[in-house]
Amino acid sequence: MRVVIAVVAAALLAGCASSTMDEARSKTPGKTFSSAKSADVVAQCIQFSWQDEAVFGVDASGYLEPGKPGSFTVYTRGAESFADIQSQGAASRVNYYAVKPDAVAQRRMAALATCL
Template sequence: MRVVIAVVAAALLAGCASSTMEAARAKAPTKSFSSAKPADRVAQCIQFGWQDEAVFGVDASGYLEPNKQGGFTVYTREAESFADIQSQGATSAVSYYAQKNDSVALRRMAALATCL
């Protein structure tokens, strides 16, 4: 039963986050990065970093999904911050989006940068 509830909650979260992300993608990313690492490794690292409760406290969240255009998207609750990670041959391109320009968004960007 808990598994069913968790799956339903994740699906609802993804639906709400999706419209927010599409609106943000219509604009330029907050910051763009490149990495010599494969996209899947970068995405997993970002997800792990964003889930660090020692850094983000109760705001620690990181969800990883395949992106519609290929690659991956890592996002937080309500898509306050998210990153699109695309493969470019053996390297990766990362586009970081943040709804707010606050200390939490800057910490998420810093955690992302450690994965490059």
């Protein structure tokens, strides 16, 4: 029963996050980065860094979702911040979005930058 509740909650969370992300994607990203690393390596690093409770406390969350082949999205609870990572040959490009450009969003961007 707990598994069913968890799956339903995740599906509802993904639906809310998706509309927030679609709205943000219709605008210019807050910041764009390039990396010589592959998209999957960068995405996993961002996810791990955003889950660091020592940095983000109770706001520590990072969910990784594969997209089209060679692309990934890492997002926080409620998609307050998210990063689209796309392959560009052996390298990758990261578009970072934040709903509110506050101090937490700046820390998430700084954590993302350590993964490049």
